[in-house]
Amino acid sequence: MSQTRFDATALWADLEAVRERAPLVHSITNLVVMNFNANALLAIGASPVMAHAHEEVRDMVRIAQALVLNIGTLEPGWVRAMQMALQAALARGIPVVLDPVGAGATPYRNTALKELIATGAPSVVRGNASEIMSVAGLAATTRGVDSAASSSQAVDAAGALARKLGAVVCVSGADDHVVDASGRWATLSNGHPWMTRVTGVGCSASALVGAFAAVQPDAWRATVAAMACLGVVGEMAVERTQAAGAGVGRLQIELLDGLQLLDRESFAARLRMVVHA
Amino acid sequence: MSQTRFDATALWADLEAVRERAPLVHSITNLVVMNFNANALLAIGASPVMAHAHEEVRDMVRIAQALVLNIGTLEPGWVRAMQMALQAALARGIPVVLDPVGAGATPYRNTALKELIATGAPSVVRGNASEIMSVAGLAATTRGVDSAASSSQAVDAAGALARKLGAVVCVSGADDHVVDASGRWATLSNGHPWMTRVTGVGCSASALVGAFAAVQPDAWRATVAAMACLGVVGEMAVERTQAAGAGVGRLQIELLDGLQLLDRESFAARLRMVVHA
Amino acid sequence: MSQTRFDATALWADLEAVRERAPLVHSITNLVVMNFNANALLAIGASPVMAHAHEEVRDMVRIAQALVLNIGTLEPGWVRAMQMALQAALARGIPVVLDPVGAGATPYRNTALKELIATGAPSVVRGNASEIMSVAGLAATTRGVDSAASSSQAVDAAGALARKLGAVVCVSGADDHVVDASGRWATLSNGHPWMTRVTGVGCSASALVGAFAAVQPDAWRATVAAMACLGVVGEMAVERTQAAGAGVGRLQIELLDGLQLLDRESFAARLRMVVHA
Numbered sequence: 001m002s003q004t005r006f007d008a009t010a011l012w013a014d015l016e017a018v019r020e021r022a023p024l025v026h027s028i029t030n031l032v033v034m035n036f037n038a039n040a041l042l043a044i045g046a047s048p049v050m051a052h053a054h055e056e057v058r059d060m061v062r063i064a065q066a067l068v069l070n071i072g073t074l075e076p077g078w079v080r081a082m083q084m085a086l087q088a089a090l091a092r093g094i095p096v097v098l099d100p101v102g103a104g105a106t107p108y109r110n111t112a113l114k115e116l117i118a119t120g121a122p123s124v125v126r127g128n129a130s131e132i133m134s135v136a137g138l139a140a141t142t143r144g145v146d147s148a149a150s151s152s153q154a155v156d157a158a159g160a161l162a163r164k165l166g167a168v169v170c171v172s173g174a175d176d177h178v179v180d181a182s183g184r185w186a187t188l189s190n191g192h193p194w195m196t197r198v199t200g201v202g203c204s205a206s207a208l209v210g211a212f213a214a215v216q217p218d219a220w221r222a223t224v225a226a227m228a229c230l231g232v233v234g235e236m237a238v239e240r241t242q243a244a245g246a247g248v249g250r251l252q253i254e255l256l257d258g259l260q261l262l263d264r265e266s267f268a269a270r271l272r273m274v275v276h277a
Numbered sequence: 278m279s280q281t282r283f284d285a286t287a288l289w290a291d292l293e294a295v296r297e298r299a300p301l302v303h304s305i306t307n308l309v310v311m312n313f314n315a316n317a318l319l320a321i322g323a324s325p326v327m328a329h330a331h332e333e334v335r336d337m338v339r340i341a342q343a344l345v346l347n348i349g350t351l352e353p354g355w356v357r358a359m360q361m362a363l364q365a366a367l368a369r370g371i372p373v374v375l376d377p378v379g380a381g382a383t384p385y386r387n388t389a390l391k392e393l394i395a396t397g398a399p400s401v402v403r404g405n406a407s408e409i410m411s412v413a414g415l416a417a418t419t420r421g422v423d424s425a426a427s428s429s430q431a432v433d434a435a436g437a438l439a440r441k442l443g444a445v446v447c448v449s450g451a452d453d454h455v456v457d458a459s460g461r462w463a464t465l466s467n468g469h470p471w472m473t474r475v476t477g478v479g480c481s482a483s484a485l486v487g488a489f490a491a492v493q494p495d496a497w498r499a500t501v502a503a504m505a506c507l508g509v510v511g512e513m514a515v516e517r518t519q520a521a522g523a524g525v526g527r528l529q530i531e532l533l534d535g536l537q538l539l540d541r542e543s544f545a546a547r548l549r550m551v552v553h554a
Numbered sequence: 555m556s557q558t559r560f561d562a563t564a565l566w567a568d569l570e571a572v573r574e575r576a577p578l579v580h581s582i583t584n585l586v587v588m589n590f591n592a593n594a595l596l597a598i599g600a601s602p603v604m605a606h607a608h609e610e611v612r613d614m615v616r617i618a619q620a621l622v623l624n625i626g627t628l629e630p631g632w633v634r635a636m637q638m639a640l641q642a643a644l645a646r647g648i649p650v651v652l653d654p655v656g657a658g659a660t661p662y663r664n665t666a667l668k669e670l671i672a673t674g675a676p677s678v679v680r681g682n683a684s685e686i687m688s689v690a691g692l693a694a695t696t697r698g699v700d701s702a703a704s705s706s707q708a709v710d711a712a713g714a715l716a717r718k719l720g721a722v723v724c725v726s727g728a729d730d731h732v733v734d735a736s737g738r739w740a741t742l743s744n745g746h747p748w749m750t751r752v753t754g755v756g757c758s759a760s761a762l763v764g765a766f767a768a769v770q771p772d773a774w775r776a777t778v779a780a781m782a783c784l785g786v787v788g789e790m791a792v793e794r795t796q797a798a799g800a801g802v803g804r805l806q807i808e809l810l811d812g813l814q815l816l817d818r819e820s821f822a823a824r825l826r827m828v829v830h831a
Contacts, residue, residue, distance in 0.1 A: 056385035108610035249810025256526025333662035533803025
């Protein structure tokens with residue numbers, strides 16, 4: 001919808017808004033990445049809260065500026081908590097990011113995702129190619145899921161999913177593609193393959209999308225900004241890590257440092273973004 | 278009660294006792310900080326154990342020298358486990374530290390805290406200003422909770438809570454205040470604001486209080502010693518981090534290193550403590 | 555059974571197989587170490603997945619190449635998930651590693667371990683001396699557990715447990731002993747005491763055994779290879795940490811870096827292994 005031309009300067013303004021406004025991001029996420037995700041949110045300047053008890057999950061949504069749902073270590077009580085939080089978030093009109101970790105890996109994950117989507121459409125869905133293709137298949141029900149997903153196929157699936165849900169969909173990988181229901185499509189080409197060798201980097205991308213969507217009402221632009229920041233931070237972090245002769249342990253630390261210390265000049269100089277027609 | 282004059286030398290002796298005796302600290306804590314808390318306890322020289330199953334929680338308390346309860350990601354089964362552990366700890370006479378994470382944020386947290394306090398009084402309650410004011414309000418029931426908490430108001434609330442529970446209460450922030458039911462009051466002014474940008478530093482403070490209380494029977498002095506160590510370690514860790522041009526990712530690591538490597542001379546030279554009349 | 559003579563070259567080939575084949579290792583593990591274990595598996599070149607819902611745990615086993623069970627923060631629902639996963643893994647014939655964290659600490663842990671072992675024998679059991687002696691006592695039922703365990707007593711208990719279960723048993727400590735039911739016995743003498751001051755290093759050893767057993771069908775050799783790699787990585791990581799004047803915080807990072815960057819020459823030069831008669 002937005003006709004605003006945007007570039008590194010516009011996206012940088014979103015990062016500055018996160019730093020200035022420190023939005024409260026409520027995450028119901030998986031047990032493996034909770035600590036790293038909380039630290040990623042703190043590093044970017046947001047304020048994380050994690051709560052999943054049915055007795056309080058709606059109340060916590062009421063004080064949050066964004067909600068992030070991640071099914072990585074799902075079980076029925078947690079899925080129900082996610083549904084309750086999703087309903088409360090939609091009622092309040094705050095953005096909701098869904099990370100469909102492992103979509104397609106087991107029938108239960110697919111069932112849980114169907115239930116979540118049936119509860120209400122998230123503002124943003126972010127996953128890797130196979131996850132997005134799997135969710136698109138679930139949402140469309142008339143199409144199968146191609147397990148040998150090519151990048152362009154994932155973009156098509158992302159577009160179909162975006163239209164189906166009226167949501168922004170982000171497929172991350174060597175290139176990150178961000179599409180919306182109106183046909184907007186941006187491709188980001190920063191990052192480094194080592195980022196996949198630190199657990200929770202993808203999940204943290206979703207958390208960061210939540211932080212940006214809390215301050216930038218255009219969820220597509222917020223998603224592009226978050227992915228752009230993480231991509232630039234990631235490639236700089238790998239460079240620093242490799243220059244030190246270090247490895248993926250050190251990379252965790254460099255990623256967090258980079259989220260905090262990213263500067264406007266580096267961001268503008270390194271951003272590799274194409275906004276399609 | 279204790280009329281012992283104390284200073285850096287006395288507090289240092291408590292740290293040495295932790296290192297020598299390696300107390301077993303049983304934590305029932307939140308899912309976000311478990312790893313960092315366990316590493317903080319190991320770094321200071323204590324021995325962490327985490328167990329929450331109703332089937333064993335009392336048995337684990339029986340072999341521990343301190344119990345730490347943290348409600349960060351509470352749910353009913355975990356609150357019940359905390360109650361069982363608290364009862365067992367009180368029966369055995371080992372110190373119990375309560376960290377009321379997010380007190381006041383939701384009605385459920387307040388209900389859970391009321392239930393915990395009704396089960397029995399912890400030895401120490403440690404939280405930030407708004408958490409302590411919230412718990413003081415719950416414990417006193419006749420006073421409201423001032424959400425625009427000033428530091429001095431939090432100290433008053435801490436004092437009231439200490440008298441109500443017969444416990445030590447620690448309000449942490451730019452200054453850390455430690456009070457008890459008899460009117461003892463110490464203020465510590467070490468630390469750095471970046472410490473709030475690593476998840477679990479406050480929770481680790483509570484864990485460390487547990488380790489010190491396991492070896493120092495005066496819970497007020499143990500709390501002062503733990504907060505003093507963490508404050509000095511924190512400001513040194515931030516200095517090392519900033520000198521390296523690094524950020525809050527690196528700070529996590531420097532905090533753990535500092536807990537292990539803190540030396541007597543640095544501690545004595547840097548401690549900023551006032552013991553009030 | 556295998557009469558293959560083996561040495562650093564053979565063990566190195568197993569590490570290379572992990573790096574090349576990136577086996578999917580399904581872990582049902584404790585809440586404290588999940589993040590570190592996932593990162594350890596990623597660093598060595600394996601692919602971690604963690605899932606415990608009863609609704610999907612069997613399905614996840616079906617796509618995994620190894621299963622690792624760790625009872626550190628057990629509760630009944632998780633023990634049941636472990637039983638379901640264990641049955642599915644045995645049915646498929648993939649290796650199962652059991653880490654009996656805290657065996658002997660509470661009656662409930664012993665009961666849970668009995669139930670797990672009654673469900674089916676794991677391929678490998680890895681623990682410290684007191685854990686292995688405790689499990690050996692449970693498995694043998696006619697012998698008590700010596701709580702003042704000497705290293706040689708633990709080896710005897712490990713041998714008895716290995717024969718009872720028809721499994722490989724690894725006792726880790728200053729020396730790591732790896733025995734099997736046929737009487738094979740290797741002793742590894744790498745490592746450093748600081749490794750016990752990072753939470754989850756032992757648990758990660760079990761996870762790494764799972765990764766090696768996924769690519770090396772001789773579970774005894776796979777266990778020796780995994781423990782050999784971690785021991786060499788650990789002592790090199792401590793050396794780098796101490797050379798930097800750093801501590802156990804930094805050691806976490808150096809361990810992960812080392813798992814990724816270990817080279818054949820260092821491994822061969824440093825390996826201290828004795829294969830007994």
